[in-house]
Amino acid sequence: MGEEVKLHGMWASPFSRRVELALKLKAIPYQYIEEDLSNKTPSLLRYNPVHKKVPVLVHNDKPVAESMVIIEYMDETWENNPFLPRDPYERAMARFYAKFIDDKLLPTLAKLGRTAGKEKEETIEEIHEQLKVLEDELKGKQFFGGQRIGYLDIVAMILVWLHLAGSITGQKVLSTEKFPLIYEWIERVMKMEVVNECLIPEEKRQDWIQLAQRAPKSASN
Incomplete structure (x- = not known):
């Protein structure tokens, strides 16, 4: 199926970078959107209205926020190269x-x-x-x-x-x-x-x- 994956991140954020690593380990094609945290994009504010922070993963226009939540979402959505143990x-x-x-x-x-x-x-x-x-x-x-x-x-x-x-x-x-x-x-x-x-x-x-x-x-x- 056609899938659209975007990542709103920031170059100096270890949390954003951990999601990038997870995406690369899963070999998931994605569009990266660099955020200026002093001037956040309307998209970031719309996708993460609660915390207004990066990273935010947008999968088929559905946003997921917080790095560990994102990684677990990815692991359940894309089953190749699993991150979490089965046990x-x-x-x-x-x-x-x-x-x-x-x-x-x-x-x-x-x-x-x-x-x-x-x-x-x-x-x-x-x-x-x-x-x-x-x-x-x-x-x-x-x-x-x-x-x-x-x-x-x-x-x-x-x-x-x-x-x-x-x-x-x-x-x-x-x-x-x-x-x-x-x-x-x-x-x-x-x-x-x-x-x-x-x-x-x-x-x-x-x-x-x-x-x-x-x-x-x-x-x-």
């Missing part, structure tokens, strides 16, 4: 750790740029505790999804962004010594062409850091 318990755990990343790790990372001194040290310690949870989840696995990239790997791409940010700013909260399994995973996924297509281009990474430091929390999800 109900493993599927529940993938969702659990994905929520852990978005609800726990990301807000703690966001605090890092707003703290100094002892508070900054405490924030880094909290980040390390949360990263240890993900390190343990990788034991005995090539990917979070097992032997191939899956739902939790797509959500966990924020770890690759964290690695890139540390390389630019010199503030490396993610170290090889503390988190060897996460580093091996980062090296493994960064060898995948489809992953590199969805990362910030090298020439724009400094702009991305500056934008991330002043971007409102509500910019994307």
Whole structure:
């Protein structure tokens, strides 16, 4: 059947980029629409009137918002290259750790740029505790999804962004010594062409850091 797929996104949004990665892993043709979040298009406001954020996937004129909801929608709509495990318990755990990343790790990372001194040290310690949870989840696995990239790997791409940010700013909260399994995973996924297509281009990474430091929390999800 003829299908029309559009993605409203923003180049510096890891949430938008995770949906792009999912689309590419599923080999779904799509039209990408870049949004200026300071001057949002009428289409974005119409398709996502509740949050007014990117990303928004529009499938045959039906909008789906929020990155994890979009990825699950895609997995149910296009059955090739499934992201979520078939086993109900493993599927529940993938969702659990994905929520852990978005609800726990990301807000703690966001605090890092707003703290100094002892508070900054405490924030880094909290980040390390949360990263240890993900390190343990990788034991005995090539990917979070097992032997191939899956739902939790797509959500966990924020770890690759964290690695890139540390390389630019010199503030490396993610170290090889503390988190060897996460580093091996980062090296493994960064060898995948489809992953590199969805990362910030090298020439724009400094702009991305500056934008991330002043971007409102509500910019994307």
